[in-house]
Amino acid sequence: MRDISAEKSFELLVQWQCGFNISKDHTSSLDPLLIEHAHRLILSYREEDPDVDALAILGKLHMSRYIALGEKARGEWQTAVAMFARCLIYGGELPLPIAPDVLTEAASLATELLMLRDAEATDDLVLADRAVDAWQRINAVTPADHPDKADYLLMLSSALLMRRENMNERADLEEAINVGRELVQATSIHQSEHAEALHHLGHMLSMRFSITEDPADMDEMISVWEQALRIIPEGDGLRATLLASIGAELLRRYLGTGSPPGLDRFIATTRQALRTAPADHQYREGALFSLNTRLEQRSQKIRATEAIEPPPTVEP
Template identity: 50%
Template sequence: MTDMSVEESFEALVRWQHDVGSTEEHASSLDTQLLEHARRLVDAYREEDPRVEVLAVLAAFHLSRHVALGQESSADRWAAVALLARCLIYGGELPSSLAPKLREDVLAEAVELATELLRMRDTDPADDPALADRAVDAWRRIKDATPADHPDRPGHLSLFSKALLMRHADTGRPADLEEALAAGAERVRAIPDDHPGQDEAMEELGHMMMMRLDVTLDHSDVDELVSGWEQALNDLPEDDPGRVAKLSSLGADLLIRHARTGALEDLDRSIAFTREALRVIPDDHPYGEGLQHNLNVAVELRSQLVEGDGQARGPAVP
């Protein structure tokens, strides 16, 4: 097979697509010669060097066969799904006429592909420096293709943030950290307050804010976290099972803010909230050991910082 034969097959399918677009005559996709052209393009495809225009025309061809054959064409349907998913993560656009169920399947397949990019980058970051770029681009496109009210959008935002943080670890680019923070904040807003995933989203956002704090020494991020946890606690009933996680996070963030500012009030409040969390937590709760450790650290720190006149000596870190 020569490169010319591959290009000829591509051009043949492009001509077919143009004709179908004007006539909507899908029966033409059943032509055996067109099928051979499609197979030639598939055989020549290389994942490391995708051509979006080839993926798009192949997807259109298999979708047309699916329409022409109906329920007998499951193989063509799934071929179109796989091709459209690759088209999406490598920079193509999904057809606006795509049926909702088909769009869902394409998005799910794209998520699988993009997750594999993250896994490959996480397993051997030095193997291919471009993997981080590919992962970021793929998750950005998935995020953009996911409707705002889609139940999977918070998860897609989380993985988009993860890809950005991976690249930030490689390059130190502030823009990646800022974009990861923005995606994390959107994820928090997208999750209902009473959803069990809210605490995890807040904790991940807090982690990213602390990363930025280490770079900028700007305390506004910690202030925002503390305010967020305080508001979340105010909105929760006293017997809500999610209260423990929020008390724990508020206590931890107050301790961090104290370390940055030296404010004794933050240290005292950290101790109080952590003690409250320990008071209401079940004996077998997985947070118990960590909470007790945090409380011990805070109490020991207070005993070191407070002198005879009751004044704090100053920030624990510059």
């Protein structure tokens, strides 16, 4: 075959598609010249600069070949899935309905983008944008009753938080919180995933409180974590983590308001956390130090109050 450019190969594949759209003849995709053009186009593809038009036409060609040849050509279907999955995460057009295999492969590719966050700093912004875009597109086409919907929402939220780390965009945190609320709704109250979703939402509300210092964020954060505690069984390691987190936030609120009931609630919650946490729990040492410090503080306040109160009057 003559050494023609990838662009010429793309144009010839487009011509095949136009003819197929009229004839609907899948056997037309079995022309050996078409597969040579497809190979040339695949060789020219670069993941760092995805060509969604090429991905779409390649996916359609290999899907047509699979339909023409049947199950014996399973490799054609796998190639079509690979092309369509990339088309999905990079914003290309896809034939509908989207096959479950394509969604699964797209999620795998989008997860790889998140795992590349340790790349060079100059590349991180590009990777973060791609990860967010990919998970937004995946979630947009994933039905609410899909068994992996909750996982996909969690990954989108994580991608938004990752991009916020790099760009410090408040909008990413706000969107991550909105996705977190959707994740809470997407998980059943009888599933452990629901408790994890509540934990995740509370963490993001804590992040926003650190920026806005809005008491409503702290109140909701503590509320969702307490909801999670009601679901998590005794003995689960997440209970100690949540109790320690609630204690830390109660202490932060007490330090801001100076309210004695707030101090009492912190002490009670932290004591519960220490009773629940194993000896080697990562938060145990810090929680124990905070508890001892605040117990001493409360004792000093009680002693000071007793010192200034007048003695009771004794009736003759």
